[in-house]
Amino acid sequence: MAAEPTVIVVGGGYCGVTTAQYLDTFANVTLVEERDRFVHNVGLLRGLVDAGFADDLTMPYTSALARGEVVHARVVQFDGEGVELSDGRILYADFVVLATGSGYPFPAKLTGPHIYSELERLADATRDLRSAKNVLIVGAGPVGVELAGEITSAWPGKSTTIIDRADKIVPGPYSDAFRDSLASQLSDRDVRVCLGVDLIGLPLTPAGVHAPSKVESTSGEPFDFDIWFRCFGGRPDTDYLGSTIVQAVRDDGRIDVEPSLQVAGYCNVFAVGDVTSVPEAKRAGVASGHARVVAANIRAIHDGAVPRERYVPGAARIVVPLGPDGGAGFAAGVEITQREVLESKGKDLNVARVRGQLLGRTSNRGRP
Ligand SMILES: Cc1cc2nc3c(=O)[nH]c(=O)nc-3n(C[C@H](O)[C@H](O)[C@H](O)COP(=O)(O)OP(=O)(O)OC[C@H]3O[C@@H](n4cnc5c(N)ncnc54)[C@H](O)[C@@H]3O)c2cc1C
Known part of the structure; x- marks a missing residue:
């Protein structure tokens, strides 16, 4: 492998951005997010009753990563190797982190790229x-x-x-x-x-x-x-998963992950946030905990070591x-x-x- 691991993070919500930021300190990161701005959806219900408040709930991704790149496109297909984008490009990396979260009816979450x-x-x-x-x-x-x-x-x-x-x-x-x-x-x-x-x-x-x-x-x-x-x-967003990796999706729609946050059956594919099967309430507040484990394990695998970091759900x-x-x-x-x-x-x-x-x-x- 190259001196720095290459990592594609799919989905730039709370958990994807946080994981990309952890990785950005030692890896070559590409964050793929379909939306043109980050949405702080936790505030949207107040944004519904207070237009001034809504102004502060979205922000550009331009300063999100110190070194890595943010690509605005929808991932339309991923089956364990190349990440195929809606603009036709296929990206490859040493590691892929799935952070596509979940959809929820308007206005608690917004939909679409614009x-x-x-x-x-x-x-x-x-x-x-x-x-x-x-x-x-x-x-x-x-x-x-x-x-x-x-x-x-x-x-x-x-x-x-x-x-x-x-x-x-x-x-x-x-x-x-x-x-x-x-x-x-x-x-x-x-x-x-x-x-x-x-x-x-x-x-x-x-x-x-x-x-x-x-x-x-x-x-x-x-x-x-x-x-x-x-x-x-609300429902987890996994419709881009190909016919092999989709076997890791459970009946409730969530991606089965090991305590290492590796997708079940995959060494170099991880998942974080709402989209995972981690047995805990789905909250943005878990972002740092998930990100820390994924970053440590990617670093270990890249260094030829065993990925030993385990995520333990909080109370x-x-x-x-x-x-x-x-x-x-x-x-x-x-x-x-x-x-x-x-x-x-x-x-x-x-x-x-x-x-x-x-x-x-x-x-x-x-x-x-
Ligand atoms: C009204 C409300 C209030 C909440 N309040 C709290 C709270 O107070 N505290 C708390 O901790 N949690 C709260 N939550 C829960 C929190 O919003 C979720 O747990 C959080 O959004 C999960 O983050 P995530 O990064 O996993 O996914 P998401 O935030 O859903 O982000 C996923 C991202 O992936 C992108 N994406 C999806 N599919 C693709 C694709 N194929 N290609 C490219 N990009 C893609 C999406 O555009 C999105 O930006 C609240 C939720 C709601 C609805």
Whole structure:
């Protein structure tokens, strides 16, 4: 092998960028990302209710890597060797890291390569949401609850209903005290939470658009709304995997990885982030932990050593803000205080930290 290993990182979300930055110190890195700008999707729900906030949620990749290159293209095929791009090029490297993450219904995540047109779509949804009196949120997981919090912080009088077929909000390995705290804050905001409700079908009107209509539950209960949002149905993005490597994709759509974060059955292919089978809540917060393990193992293999670094999933952790002034959290078995919620996420949704990582500065406002 050459003096420096060559590495292609596919996907420039939180985990792909962080891994590329770790590798950039000793490897020749190419980061392939289809979008023309990085999107800090963790802040998008606040961006939906506050157009000024949305301005700071995207940033160019130009300063992301000190030495490596960022290529903007979609990877259309990878089967363990060449990485085929949407522009027809095929890239080769000693190692490939798959970091293609997961998609989620708008507006919690954006789709497509052109981020400014997605931001226009977000601004249209903001305008439609502002004029809506009744908002329906389908899904009472962390995204649905967080969206209800943002809406009721921005427009306290807006009638907001959350529906879910589950019997509790924010399912997962969290405490009842955490859920009770969220439920009582939602109640204080007059958010109607309807659990154990199965809809006959999803609304026929497009999500995120002002289009008054109604849906019915299987028991005949009607839910009227002016605008609705779909807050469930995230899925890992692996449609570019070829017929051999796709055998490492499990039934739940995630790529099977060893504790070394090598893709099962592959020595020189790694995966990080949402797309992996690592048994932990899918969070941007795991990015450094995944990146550190992958970088150490790539360095070891390149040096002719055994890749010994192992990723050990951390304890369950979640922070669900309800706007800039509320929310609840749970970490390592205990509920975390509201002050910690606001400090760790709620106030600025980590915008400054992410902008620092990508750009070394904190705001787009007033910049060309
Ligand atoms: C509303 C909301 C709030 C959240 N809040 C938090 C939070 O507070 N804390 C937290 O830790 N986590 C939070 N999360 C979860 C977090 O967003 C995800 O865990 C995180 O996005 C995963 O990062 P990733 O890099 O694995 O994937 P992604 O962020 O999904 O990035 C994948 C990247 O790969 C690119 N890509 C995909 N396919 C291809 C291809 N074929 N070719 C080229 N590029 C491709 C995509 O364009 C994208 O840029 C939140 C999620 C949502 C929806």
